[in-house]
Structures are given as structure tokens and as C-alpha cells.
Amino acid sequence: MKKLLLTLISLIVVTAMAYSQRTVTGTVTSDDGELLIGANVIITGQTLGTVTDLNGHYSIEVPDNATELTFSYTGFEPLVVNIAGRSTVDVEMLEGVGLEEVIVTALGISRQEKALGYAVQEISSEEISRANTVSAIDALAGTAAGVQVTSSSGAAGAPSRIVIRGQTSFNGDNEALIVVDGIRMNNDENQTERSLGGVANSNRAIDLNPNDIEKVTVLKGAAATALYGIEGARGVVLITTKRGKGKGLSIDFSTGTTFSKISNVVGLQNTYLQGSNGVWQGPETGQSGSWGPHISESSWDGSPYKWDKNGRIVTDGTGTPFTPYDNVDDFYKTGVATTSNIAFSGGTEFGDYRLSFGYTDDNGITPLNEFKRYNVGLNMGTSLLNNKLKLRIGANYVNSGGRRVQQGSNTSGVMLGLLRTPISFDNSNGLEDPVDYTLEQAIAAGEGANAYQFLDGAQRNYRGGGGYDNPFWVVNNAPFNDRVNRFFGNVSASYEVSKWLSINAVLGLDAYSDNRVQRFEIGSRSVTGGQVIEDNYNYRHTDYYFSLSGGGHLSSDFTLNYNAGVNTYTERLKQNYIQGDALNFVGFMELGNTANISSQITNTNLRTLGIYGTLDLGFRDYLYLSLTARNDWSSTLIDPASNFNGSDISFLYPSASIGFVFSEFINWEGLSFGKLRASFAEVGGGAPSAYLTSTAWILPLQNAGTIDDLNDGWTNGLGFPYKGTSGFVKSGVAGNPSLTPSRTQDLEFGLDLRFYNRIGVDLTYYTRSSKDQIIAINIPNTTGFQRAVVNNGLLETVGGEIVVTANAIKKSNFTWDIGINFSKWKTTVESLPEGVPNQYLDGFTGTGIYNIAPEEREDGSIIVYEYGQIRGGAFQRVNTDNGTFDASQPYNSKGALVINDDPTSSGYGFPLADPNLRVIGNPNPDFLVG
Known part of the structure; x- marks a missing residue:
């Protein structure tokens, strides 16, 4: 890495010295003569640029062989101007609808916004900075239609989850794929303990420094994400990091502090x-x-x-x-989170650089709960051989972790x-x-x-x-301490042979170690004898892309662009788990002070190979057709008995989208732009974990909280080694060699309107069908297993989105942009495997979150439930036409209570309890507004 950095720096310096330069100056104004402050001026095809000052003036040094400058400004049409033989270039920019803007789409492919046949939203670095959050994911809350961001708790370092357009999977993993500078980013949580108890472990998106983000592009529908194939069903969050801008050295420093308080607590009797x-x-x-x-x-x-x-x-x-004692108020405190960042950036006409440092100190509302993060980021690139060869490197180091507190359904x-x-x-x-x-x-x-x-x-x-x-x-x-050391980054190179052929290669790496220690003192209610757990994760993945791309005008009417490539993705995870039980004496919570030590090493390896292609056709700047296809081969779905036959694990994911700019044919006053769009695509959902196609042998541990524990759920149970004897048990989950990916089909329609170059309205309607779900079902214990994993079940989603933007005020020294987005969707469970009335997702004894199969009413009508209903105990309510309660019929939440009318009963005069668990709540949002 050190040699590569030195080589790139040397290339930038040597190349810069090899060329002579000249200065171009001028003034940038709008079409009504108003000075434009902060307009971008760059050498066309390069990264060197500057911005206009308070007088709309600019000055830029350019190579003698430079022929064009590109001018851009928010709300105005980009302008390319010839500068050959000119030292003064004054330009006048026209207001525009912004649809000539280039959008980064799947796999980092850039396309004009007006050519897209599906919904995409961008969030700028300014919006992210204004949020001033510890987590970059939290900063996205409310910024894009159809995007739901939820924090798992108010603890410092707690994970935040991002879901796009609802659920596509029964297995509970519906979080969007995160891609940073074209490379997939691991966002696992890796829970050491049970999901209902334990601590709020961070998911790895928290390692991102929000201050390093230039923009975020949200790909929502399947047509937008089809190029990610087996990982495309959940939507994609594309993150582009900041690069150096302008000439010379620029130093940016920022710091901010936020305060937090507990918002509300359950009311207690007093x-x-x-x-x-x-x-x-x-x-x-x-x-x-x-x-x-x-x-x-x-x-x-x-x-x-x-x-x-x-x-x-x-x-x-x-x-x-x-x-009365107020124990809640006496316990919680004011949380304080401080973030500080400094960045050094700049460039020459042949390259750019940015080096950043970030520090985050988050002290939660719970005593001794803290999270700290240190970030170092480097992004640098150069253009050589008359800008035909472009090299770029991005490197990020993160050190994060802290002290976490027990929470949830947990006696601690x-x-x-x-x-x-x-x-x-x-x-x-x-x-x-x-x-x-x-x-x-x-x-x-x-x-x-x-x-x-x-x-x-x-x-x-x-x-x-x-x-x-x-x-x-x-x-x-009962402290829980963790420390993560992480490196992620990429190296990319592209060479333009001609406008019809560019050769592109990107190699990405994401690697981290996550070292955790959980301690329980003797006398802790969770583990009365005391316990020490050391749980270490070592993770690494490589993501490699090689592609050929190009395009241009086939004729005066037609344009064509293409991209064809191959992608290999390899992931390795090693977990070293050591558990010490029964502390010998109080005051020394270390493994050496435990009477019984057991350990377990888990290795997980997986690989995906994909080939893909895109074809984009344009006709007279008003009709656009885009076709894509990706074929994936996934190791997680290999049948061990098939001798690794590639045809058995080959899955194709196509998409088609069309955009029609109808405003080219009508002349309505005030209508600046109008486009209809439609798309259809099919994407996949892979296995929730590796090795589900075969049955494993497991080393069970006491009190580990997994399906393979030999316990009754209340005691520490039985584990190995037992009385000095080691042993393994067959996993409680039966392998299924016939597993295939789930399939999600998506149909989307949209209407884009722009009025007076200042008001925008974007309407979207979509339907989605997710079938062949990979789902674990309970099976008879006589089979020797507790569960089996099968392909079955169907989810249906219907939704709509409205995005309204307006440039309320636009002056040379002041602009005010406003925007609002509204989204609503409903994901319903259309079927579960035969004989499975419901699927348990999470919860506690008697109450939990379930997916419920459709139920037939007494009159023959069918009740279809939304994804993830809360089921719990309820009172009997009238649910039949004859005014009685029938336990075999669906629950009627609005029916009259059934009262115990037996005067000899101890419950006489009280409502009767329903013998079945019933739907008592719906955690899904009615709608989202941001």
C-alpha cells in the first residue's frame, strides 16, 4: 500500500511538471445578468477546477493543450465552452430543470437523469452534514421517499437499519445493500448474544464517517438494482466519498455536539x-x-x-x-455526542487528493455507555496520457468501539x-x-x-x-467491551481506447477484526455463577470488477451506450468464541478466574461469480430504453452431492426500463419538463447464511442462546466438553440441497414534472412480488431435527411515492430550496408453506412478531395480514354471525367482549381469555413523510 501511494504521488508531481500552463479568467452570470457565486468551473474531462467568487469571477490555470471548460451551477444547465486561444471567457448560463445532471447508478455506471426509467433519489453532503449524526445511516432518515431508517435503541453505538420500500424476505434480513465507491460494504451486526437480550451491537455501517460522504444515491426498485443480481432485492444505497477539488491546498475543519435525553418511559403506578x-x-x-x-x-x-x-x-x-423514589430519573443522564473532522484536499490539472481525519465521542444516556470512533480517509486520483488513463485509490482506516449495556428481555x-x-x-x-x-x-x-x-x-x-x-x-x-479495527478501500483504473471502448477495472477490499469481551460478576441474575465471554470476529471480503464500456451517436437520431463485465465476490469470516463459566471468586472477571472453559471456532466462506451487461438506447433526446441482465453463481446454494455443477447454481436476473420525455411534444405554459417512465425487473435474494444446503455437526455450548443448545430455555443446560468429554451434535436445522434464491419481480410506473424550472413533482407507483422465499419451518422432532429450510411463501407489496421540490428563493447571494417526500406501502403475506399457520420472527413467551398465513372467515372471505404482526394474549370477542365467540375463527378486534357469566366461577363478571394468540398490533408505519 505504501509503495502504491508513493507511486501515485510521484506520477502526479512528475506529470504536472512536464506540461506548460496558461491562465483563463472570466465572469459567470445568469441569463438575466445576475452574478453566479460558487459556480463550478472545471477543465472538461479532468478533475481540476475552481469556483466563482463573490463577484462571479473565476481564474483557472489550464494546460496549453486544453480546449474546453465546463461550467455548472445548481438549477442551471451545464455549459461546455471552447477556450482554444482565449484567455478571457465570460459565460452566461441558462436556468434548467437539472435533468442533464449525471446520476451514479448500479455498479457505478453514470447516466443522465432524464434518461432513467426508474426512480432514483440523491442526498447531498450538505443534507448529511446538517443532520450531525454519529451514524451515516441515521443521517438518511426522512431524506428520500420509500426509505425507512430505524435505530434499534437509544444506546451509544446502537445499530441503525435502513429498509427500502418494505420487506422482500421472510428471514428478517431486509436491510438495503450498502455500496461505497462501487464496492460492497459489510454491514453485519454479528450478535454475540440473543437478539432479545444482550447489548446493542453496532452494525458495521457505523464505521462510515458522515463527513467523508459527497453524496448518497438511493436505488429503490428492482430495475435500478438488477445489476446486483442475487443481492438486489432489498434496494441499494450508493455512497460516493469526497474527492479533492480546486487548485492548491484547502483545509476544512468542522466540529459539532448533540445532546440527547430519554424521550419517554412506561408509566408506573405510584x-x-x-x-x-x-x-x-x-x-x-x-x-x-x-x-x-x-x-x-x-x-x-x-x-x-x-x-x-x-x-x-x-x-x-x-x-x-x-x-416515592424516582429510580428512572435518578438513573438516566443527558447523553453528549461530539464529532470533529479535519480534511486536507486539493489538486492539479492532472490529479486530486483528499486526506481526512475524524473523531467521534458518543456518551449515551445510560451511565458508562460510550462509543468512540477514529477515522482516517484517503482519496486520490490522477489522469495520464491525455486523460485516457485514469487511476484512483481510496483507503479508509477505522478504529471504533466502546462499552455497552445489557438491555431487552433480560434479567440483567x-x-x-x-x-x-x-x-x-x-x-x-x-x-x-x-x-x-x-x-x-x-x-x-x-x-x-x-x-x-x-x-x-x-x-x-x-x-x-x-x-x-x-x-x-x-x-x-456486567460490562460489554468491544473494539473494531477496520480497513476498506479500492483501487480503480480505466483506459479509454476510443469513445466506443473503455477498459475498466476495480478491486475492493473490506477487512476488520471485532474483539468483544462480555463479563458477568458472581451474583448477576443472567448468570448467577458469573461468566466471561471472549468473542472475536475476523472478516474479509474482496470485490473485483472488470468491464468494457463505451457509446456514442449511431446517427443524428440514435445514441447507444453499453457496459459488459464480470464480478467476483469472496467473503471469509472466522469467529473464535471462548466462554468461561463459574467464577472462582468475586472481583476478578477474567477467563483465568473461571472454573469451566469451552471454546468454538467457526469458519464461513462464500463466493459469488457474476457476469453482467447493459444496453442503453436513446432516440432524439426524448425516448430512452435500457436493458440489463446479470447471471450469478453462488456457493451458498451448491448441492454438495452435485460435484459442484455450475448449472445448478446459475441464476439470471433481467431488467427493462423506458423513459419518454413527452414535454418535447407539447407547449404548456410553465411546464419545463415532463417524462413518463416504466420498468420491469427480476432480482434475487440469496441464502441468509452459508451451508444451508447440507446438515452440519455442532459443538453446543452452555447458555449460548442458539437453536443447537442442549437446554430448556431457562437453565444453563448441557454443553461440551462435559465432564472432560468432548462431543458434537447434529445441527437442529436440516440441510436442503435443493435451495434456490428467492425471486422478486418488480413493476414500476412514474411521472416526472418540472414547472418554471423551479418546482418539481415526482410520482411513483409500484408493485412487487417476492416468491420462493427461503424460510425455516418447524418439523416433527421424530425426524431428528427441529427445523428445515425450504423455498416457499409469497410476499406482495404495493406502494406509492410523491416527491415535491421547489427553489423558493434564488438570488446571487442567497438560495432557499425546499422539498418534501411522502411514501406509503403495504407488504402482505400471501402464503406460507402448507401446514404452517404462522412464522415466528422475534419476541418473548406468549407475545411476539409473526408472519401470519391468510385466514378464511366464517363467510368464506379471506383475511390477508401485513408482514410482521404482533401476536399476544387477548380477551374473547364476538366473531360469529350468531353473536358468540368461536376460537377457530379469525379474531375480531371490534367485537363485543365475552363476559364470564358463571356465578360459581372465580372469574365471574370478568372478560374471558382467548385460548389463542391473536393479532394485537401492527408495527409497520402507515406512511412516511420527510
């Missing part, structure tokens, strides 16, 4: 104390209920009591009046610990600094405990050490 039957029962009793005395009759007696400095609760009116989860704590127990033990106040300080002060721990090491919580952990115990005695 009337009754811990206990039962109106009698107070303290923590030492292990009582979990809050049916003790009423707050109005309770007081503290002030007696010595190790569980509360205010003493015990009495109801005889002799003590100090009781005031801080929120559950707070919600379970009664109003009569003080988690902080009256301390001003309950987080950092140590046992040593407590001893020095003559106290028997700090906020969460007694001097003997036992936990201080509301149930005498049982129940749920004291949240202050969790942040101190």
Missing part, C-alpha cells in the same frame, strides 16, 4: 409499596409484588437497615413521611430492572454518584454497601439479590 395484602415486605423477603401499603399511610422509621438508609417502612404514623437488562423496582426501593442507595462510588469508598465511610453491592460482594437490589439486577450493578458488574 400508589402502593412493595409487599402483599396491604402489608409492606422488604427486599430481604424476596417479594416481587407491589401490593403493599398505600403511599398515604407509609413512613420511614429511621432505624438501622442495610437495604435503605431511611430505615424500614411503618404504617403507624410515627416515622418520616414517605416519598437495565430498563426491566428499573421497571420492576418498586417505588419503595432506592437503587442508588441515596448516593449522589451511585455509578462511580466504590466499595472501598463505602468502607472508608463506614457504610455497608455502595449503590448496588454489599461488602461481601452480594448484590443489593429490590428482591434481596433475586429477580432483576439493580441497573447500577449492571453498568458496573
Whole structure:
């Protein structure tokens, strides 16, 4: 790498010295004579450029052999001007609709916006910077129609997920593919623990520095993403990083700070104390209920009591009046996130460079929760041989990680610990600094405990050490630390033989190590004997593209452009997992202090080979046809018994789109541009993981939270080695050698309108069908397995989008652009495998998120459910025509409650419980506005 950088720098310097230069100056104005400030002026075909000053004036040094300058300005038509033999060039630019702008599409192929037959949206670096977020994905929230960004939690370093136009897969992985400078970026989360509990592990998109992003292009429909083949079904986020601009050295520095507070919490009763039957029962009793005395009759007696400095609760009116503890408010704090960036950039007429440094320090609202990130980015390129040969290198190093806190459905989860704590127990033990106040300080002060721990090491919580952990115990005695070192980048080269033939090659690399340590002190409710886990991931993928491209005018009426290439993608992941159980003594949470150590090494390798081609035809600047095709071969779908027959894993993904600029034929006042567009495409969805075509043998570990654990879900269960004996078990998932990719077909129609060169309206309607879903189904235990993976099931999506933009004010020294986007879609489950009434996605005992198969009503009508419905316990409601409840019929949420009318029953007069789980909520948004 070091040699390559030195070579590129030398090429830039030597080449720059080999050419003589001259200066061209001038002024840039609009067609009404207004000076244009900040207009871009570049040497045509090169990266060297400048911008106009406050007087609309520019000055640029150009090689003697330069013949053209290109002028561009937001809201104006680009202008190419001949400068041969001229030293002063004044230009007048015409307002335009912006559709001559070049858009980066799939595989980095550039096309004119007006030629596209599908919906695409771009987000500028200015929009991303204004968001001032730690995660680049969070910065995209609300910026594009059909794009849903959700953060998994409010914790520092928590993952954010981006979904485009709803769901296409039953397996839960519906996040968009992220591509940086033409190379796929790994965005895995790699959970060490169960999805419902554990900590909020970052997904790897958080390693991107938002300040390094020049623009983001969102490819939504299948026609836009078909060139990504087996990975194209979920939509694609194309990220283009910043490059050097202008002549000489430019230094940019920015810093920003954001503050966060907990937005809302579940309302808690504030009337009754811990206990039962109106009698107070303290923590030492292990009582979990809050049916003790009423707050109005309770007081503290002030007696010595190790569980509360205010003493015990009495109801005889002799003590100090009781005031409820506000454990939630005492625990959470104001989060502070600071980001700082500095970048050095510049260029010559033959090359450009940009070197950036970024630092992010995010301290969350939960005590001791933090995330830090260090970024270094380099982007440099050069043009040689009269701009026929172009070389570019992009390199990024990231060091990120921090300290995370237990959450979710978890006896060590801080929120559950707070919600379970009664109003009569003080988690902080009256301390001003309950987080950092140590046992040593407590001893020095003559106290028997700090906020969460007694001097003997036992936990201080509301149930005498049982129940749920004291949240202050969790942040101190159940820490999760992680550190990621990552490098990603690419090297590209292109050589233009002629306008009809360019040879292009890109090699990308993404590699990281993710080292994690989870510790639980003795007495933690999740693992009472204590535990230490070291979980290390080493990941690497290479992404290589080689293509031939070219194009031009076939005649005065027709244009043709093509691109044909090959892509190889190789991915390797190695996980080293070491688990130590049963700490020998308190105060030393390391593997060397555990009685039982087990380990597991997992290697995952996969490869995809693709060939692709595009053909773009244009007719008289108003009719455009684009055809693409990609064929993929994927190792994840190989049948081990087929001797790796390539024809068995070959899958073709075609697309066609058309754009018709009808405004060329009509003369409506105010209509600057009008285009109809339509597209059809088919893309794929690969296997959710490798090796599903064969059955594996697994080394089960205690309390690892996977399907292959030998446990009952409540105890630590059985693991190997067991009493000194090693062993493996057959995986609970049966392999399926006949698996194929899921198939997603997409039909899209759109209308683009521009009025007075200042107002834009973009309307889109689409339908999508995702079939042959790869889904895990439960099978009888008599088969020797718990689940099997099959191709089955169908998802249907119907949606629409509206994007309105307006240039409200346009002056030489001030512009104001406004925009709004609206999107709505509905993804329904049209079928599940036969005999499977529902598919569990996530949740807890009795309540969860499910995909539900269509249900037939008593009258023969069919109920079709949206993707991912919340099912839980419910009361019986009338759901038949005769005014009764029938458990075999679909639930009627608006039906009258069925009341227990048996006077001999203990539940007499109360609603009856439904014996089935029913749909009680829908987590899908009604619509999105941004």
C-alpha cells in the first residue's frame, strides 16, 4: 500500500511538471445578468477546477493543450465552452430543470437523469452534514421517499437499519445493500448474544464517517438494482466519498455536539409499596409484588437497615413521611455526542487528493455507555496520457468501539430492572454518584454497601439479590467491551481506447477484526455463577470488477451506450468464541478466574461469480430504453452431492426500463419538463447464511442462546466438553440441497414534472412480488431435527411515492430550496408453506412478531395480514354471525367482549381469555413523510 501511494504521488508531481500552463479568467452570470457565486468551473474531462467568487469571477490555470471548460451551477444547465486561444471567457448560463445532471447508478455506471426509467433519489453532503449524526445511516432518515431508517435503541453505538420500500424476505434480513465507491460494504451486526437480550451491537455501517460522504444515491426498485443480481432485492444505497477539488491546498475543519435525553418511559403506578395484602415486605423477603401499603399511610422509621438508609417502612404514623423514589430519573443522564473532522484536499490539472481525519465521542444516556470512533480517509486520483488513463485509490482506516449495556428481555437488562423496582426501593442507595462510588469508598465511610453491592460482594437490589439486577450493578458488574479495527478501500483504473471502448477495472477490499469481551460478576441474575465471554470476529471480503464500456451517436437520431463485465465476490469470516463459566471468586472477571472453559471456532466462506451487461438506447433526446441482465453463481446454494455443477447454481436476473420525455411534444405554459417512465425487473435474494444446503455437526455450548443448545430455555443446560468429554451434535436445522434464491419481480410506473424550472413533482407507483422465499419451518422432532429450510411463501407489496421540490428563493447571494417526500406501502403475506399457520420472527413467551398465513372467515372471505404482526394474549370477542365467540375463527378486534357469566366461577363478571394468540398490533408505519 505504501509503495502504491508513493507511486501515485510521484506520477502526479512528475506529470504536472512536464506540461506548460496558461491562465483563463472570466465572469459567470445568469441569463438575466445576475452574478453566479460558487459556480463550478472545471477543465472538461479532468478533475481540476475552481469556483466563482463573490463577484462571479473565476481564474483557472489550464494546460496549453486544453480546449474546453465546463461550467455548472445548481438549477442551471451545464455549459461546455471552447477556450482554444482565449484567455478571457465570460459565460452566461441558462436556468434548467437539472435533468442533464449525471446520476451514479448500479455498479457505478453514470447516466443522465432524464434518461432513467426508474426512480432514483440523491442526498447531498450538505443534507448529511446538517443532520450531525454519529451514524451515516441515521443521517438518511426522512431524506428520500420509500426509505425507512430505524435505530434499534437509544444506546451509544446502537445499530441503525435502513429498509427500502418494505420487506422482500421472510428471514428478517431486509436491510438495503450498502455500496461505497462501487464496492460492497459489510454491514453485519454479528450478535454475540440473543437478539432479545444482550447489548446493542453496532452494525458495521457505523464505521462510515458522515463527513467523508459527497453524496448518497438511493436505488429503490428492482430495475435500478438488477445489476446486483442475487443481492438486489432489498434496494441499494450508493455512497460516493469526497474527492479533492480546486487548485492548491484547502483545509476544512468542522466540529459539532448533540445532546440527547430519554424521550419517554412506561408509566408506573405510584400508589402502593412493595409487599402483599396491604402489608409492606422488604427486599430481604424476596417479594416481587407491589401490593403493599398505600403511599398515604407509609413512613420511614429511621432505624438501622442495610437495604435503605431511611430505615424500614411503618404504617403507624410515627416515622418520616414517605416519598416515592424516582429510580428512572435518578438513573438516566443527558447523553453528549461530539464529532470533529479535519480534511486536507486539493489538486492539479492532472490529479486530486483528499486526506481526512475524524473523531467521534458518543456518551449515551445510560451511565458508562460510550462509543468512540477514529477515522482516517484517503482519496486520490490522477489522469495520464491525455486523460485516457485514469487511476484512483481510496483507503479508509477505522478504529471504533466502546462499552455497552445489557438491555431487552433480560434479567440483567437495565430498563426491566428499573421497571420492576418498586417505588419503595432506592437503587442508588441515596448516593449522589451511585455509578462511580466504590466499595472501598463505602468502607472508608463506614457504610455497608455502595449503590448496588454489599461488602461481601452480594448484590443489593429490590428482591434481596433475586429477580432483576439493580441497573447500577449492571453498568458496573456486567460490562460489554468491544473494539473494531477496520480497513476498506479500492483501487480503480480505466483506459479509454476510443469513445466506443473503455477498459475498466476495480478491486475492493473490506477487512476488520471485532474483539468483544462480555463479563458477568458472581451474583448477576443472567448468570448467577458469573461468566466471561471472549468473542472475536475476523472478516474479509474482496470485490473485483472488470468491464468494457463505451457509446456514442449511431446517427443524428440514435445514441447507444453499453457496459459488459464480470464480478467476483469472496467473503471469509472466522469467529473464535471462548466462554468461561463459574467464577472462582468475586472481583476478578477474567477467563483465568473461571472454573469451566469451552471454546468454538467457526469458519464461513462464500463466493459469488457474476457476469453482467447493459444496453442503453436513446432516440432524439426524448425516448430512452435500457436493458440489463446479470447471471450469478453462488456457493451458498451448491448441492454438495452435485460435484459442484455450475448449472445448478446459475441464476439470471433481467431488467427493462423506458423513459419518454413527452414535454418535447407539447407547449404548456410553465411546464419545463415532463417524462413518463416504466420498468420491469427480476432480482434475487440469496441464502441468509452459508451451508444451508447440507446438515452440519455442532459443538453446543452452555447458555449460548442458539437453536443447537442442549437446554430448556431457562437453565444453563448441557454443553461440551462435559465432564472432560468432548462431543458434537447434529445441527437442529436440516440441510436442503435443493435451495434456490428467492425471486422478486418488480413493476414500476412514474411521472416526472418540472414547472418554471423551479418546482418539481415526482410520482411513483409500484408493485412487487417476492416468491420462493427461503424460510425455516418447524418439523416433527421424530425426524431428528427441529427445523428445515425450504423455498416457499409469497410476499406482495404495493406502494406509492410523491416527491415535491421547489427553489423558493434564488438570488446571487442567497438560495432557499425546499422539498418534501411522502411514501406509503403495504407488504402482505400471501402464503406460507402448507401446514404452517404462522412464522415466528422475534419476541418473548406468549407475545411476539409473526408472519401470519391468510385466514378464511366464517363467510368464506379471506383475511390477508401485513408482514410482521404482533401476536399476544387477548380477551374473547364476538366473531360469529350468531353473536358468540368461536376460537377457530379469525379474531375480531371490534367485537363485543365475552363476559364470564358463571356465578360459581372465580372469574365471574370478568372478560374471558382467548385460548389463542391473536393479532394485537401492527408495527409497520402507515406512511412516511420527510
